Amino acid sequence: MTPPDTIKHLTIGVAGLGAMGLPMARRLVQAGFRVVGYDVVQDRDYRSVPILTDPGEFAEQADVLLSIVRDEPQNVELCFAGQAVFRQPKYPKVFVLCSTVSPGFIGELAAQLPKDVTLLDAPMSGAPVAAEEGSLTWMLGGDAVWLDALSPLFSAMGTPLHKLGALGSGMAVKVLNNYVAASSVVAVRRALVACPKLGVLPEVLLDVMSQSSGQTWFGNRFLEIDWARQDYSPENTIGILEKDVKSFLKGLGDEPTAADEALLQSLRKLPAFPE
Template sequence: MIGVAGCGRMGAPMLDALRDGTSHAMGFDVVGKGPDHITTDLDAFAPQLETLFSVVRDAGETDALLFDTQNLIAVAPNLRRIFICSTLSPRYVDTLRARVPDHITLIDAPMSGAQAGAQDRSLSFMLGGAQDDIDDAIPLLSLMGRHFHHMGPYGSGMQAKVLNNLLAASHTAMTRLVLDWADAAGLDTDKLLALIETSSGQNWLASGFETIEFAKEGHAADNSIGILVKDVAAALDAAPDGADTALPQLVQATVRALTPRR
């Protein structure tokens, strides 16, 4: 059985894609919600689990899933492969290899594309792991995404992801500031976004402003803006020794201060 743990904005549509393309996929979420193929019952999820996609929020929930509260490493006897899809600190991800038994293949596979990309199955995956393991994984990942970037050995995918998200956070901060300033200047923001799309300011958030689910949100601990703040923290945790982190910290503070755009 293929399992998806963490069936929220990203995990639920990923599970739908897997169920459409495989014979048996099931979701697990500690919050009681959703259809019958998403369970809160660990006894219904763990025994037949062979491949796990972990899409939980953070390192604490990953620890709970694998080692502590749910403890799938101990209670899923058939588990042979784990994809770490959450955006986490690369330093933390590196520690997982020593904590997960050697007979379990471990691939870091964070993804980009937001909820819209998960729903239309066009995600980009940043992958870390042995070449043979990545080759074996691509057919399954192809059910959920279109772009697959093998960045190197285990851990490389997560390092690439936090750098990508650091850039995405800067785009989010500046695009929202630009739109606020445009409002103050009396500009039509739809026209401005069309201009940006064909000009040097083009970026992912501006290009998808009407489809990215969090584009107009303010910061909250449990929404995607809050997750973006967490992702910048993951990038900062993996910053090179002696790096100047003033700009990333400013970006993080700016994103944390966002209020909903009306």
């Protein structure tokens, strides 16, 4: 399938309408794209996003599929197993993988997709607050013609768009980025917990760090990020950070270093930070 003159004539399927996927789908609707959504959780209020409950109907209607499900197993379920979108009689001809996964998984996915499907990797950064604002940062890899054609779609959900090269290059940059991001979450939370013992108000530290060498995306937006105070759970955003660090390590194919193990343990032991 070659890109049409305008992608506004295509139906965009968004799979995975959670904390990231739902506000992203809403942004596309607001920008005038034709959108259909799908999620295995079907008793949630999806408001302005048209929802299909049958995966076969979803596969038939969607020309371009954005996968915003959590991880590698959920993508396998979406594509080939439980929902089996790409085993339906009619299926999307462009698959945009937005989930953060190991770069090596992309090759495994590509080998199983039908030959007439174009696969792009398009992970994004910014957390739900940026998805709501339409200020996501994109890390894109794959066919340059399709990436150019889909630029208005990505831009409706945020800029900048980093077009990084061949398939897998976007995901490689994303897992590197998220390793650093996970490290900064642990460091900022450790410093905030230490504030009372040093006679410093946490909000004062956050303000000073935002203008100093200690500034980070997490620290700068701590008061806006809805999960910033979470403790660890495999099911929440801190758990997703753990998953992203593991995706980075899986992509390397090396034994974890002591620093890698310490980061994972620190995430798992992260206590809730009080209001």
